[in-house]
Every structure is written in structure tokens, then in C-alpha cells.
Amino acid sequence: NAGVTQTPKFQVLKTGQSMTLQCAQDMNHEYMSWYRQDPGMGLRLIHYSVGAGITDQGEVPNGYNVSRSTTEDFPLRLLSAAPSQTSVYFCASSYSIDQGGSGNEQFFGPGTRLTVL
């Protein structure tokens, strides 16, 4: 299994440009999510999905869109990039969202480092 894969690894955008960060997993996980990581602020949830066709907002959703047309893929779209979106983005997946049950472990991708000028 490749686990969780993300592309690209690095990206530089100009303010106002749009782009899509790709995320895929081959573990047949129902739950997928996107986080951004900024210094001193840990991981903050942007959007998440509990299954194909179902998405919801996390803590910091503004400026981002997601879709989940298949179980495997969960792309993150930046509509009009802003310098405040400079960050490292992580995609994660897990088998279950059942808190306290088995399958809670989140598997993270290697991250995409995005710089917006």
C-alpha cells in the first residue's frame, strides 16, 4: 500500500491564483481530512469527509473548497490564493470516526508546502 499520497510537495503561487492540492489513499478509508500546519499553532482542520459524497467544514474553511467523488481521492482547492494561506498542508485518512473504537488512527500524507507571494 502507498498509504496517503499528496501532490505537489512544494508550490509557489501568486496572490489571486487558484490551484488544487491532490490527496489520495489506497486503504479504503471512509474518513479523510485536510489540515494546515503553522508555526506554534499545531494542526488546524480545514475540511473533512466521512465518505464519498459527504464533506463538511472544519475550524478554518474560508478560502478552501473540497469534494469527495470517490473513496480514494479528496482534493483541496484554493479559490484565490492569499499570503495568509502560506502554510504546510496535510491530508489524513482513517478507517473509522468512531471515537474510542478501533480504527481511529489517522494516517497522514507527507505534506505540501505552499507559499503565496
Add this chain to the structure above:
Amino acid sequence: GENVEQHPSTLSVQEGDSAVIKCTYSDSASNYFPWYKQELGKGPQLIIDIRSNVGEKKDQRIAVTLNKTAKHFSLHITETQPEDSAVYFCAAPYGQNFVFGPGTRLSVLP
């Protein structure tokens, strides 16, 4: 909502010493607490977790303790080694997701 605090933000120890990182949470209904390790340039990886029906869990050199009354849980690393140098995150459940602490950068000095 859930609020997770984590201390210290940075920690330096001599190789062979122990390291302790503490997290507090606010939602008394939370019942599952994972710890993640993030090495430089990589995504976080689960290293240990604990459920609310136990007070302590060990896995070789790492252990996690949970005090539900005080709403805090701690990561203990014994006999630290250079490869333990990383950023460590705690997390607590919130709805269908998790809230992460801000992270602790652990440096193990040779």
C-alpha cells in the same frame, strides 16, 4: 468546543534522560487520546494512544498516562535517544474530528 493545551512548547534533554509532555483538554466527554510524532519534513505518525477506561498504557520506552478527573494526559519517554528528536502532538476528540495541541519540539542532546 474542545480546547487542548500542551506544555512545554520546547524541551531539551540529555540522551538517556526521560522526557515528559503534558496536555490538558476541556471536554469531559472525551474518551480517546492519541499522541503523534512528526519528524522533520514528514507528516505526523501515531505513536501511542489511550482510551478512557485505562489510566496508563506502555509501549517499550513510551507510555501515556491519563487523569480524567483533572482532564490531562501525559506522554513519557524514557531512556531518550537521538532518534526521539521530533515534534510531538497530543489530540482530543471533538465531534467527528480531533483537536490537536500546538506541539512540543523535543531535542535529545548527545
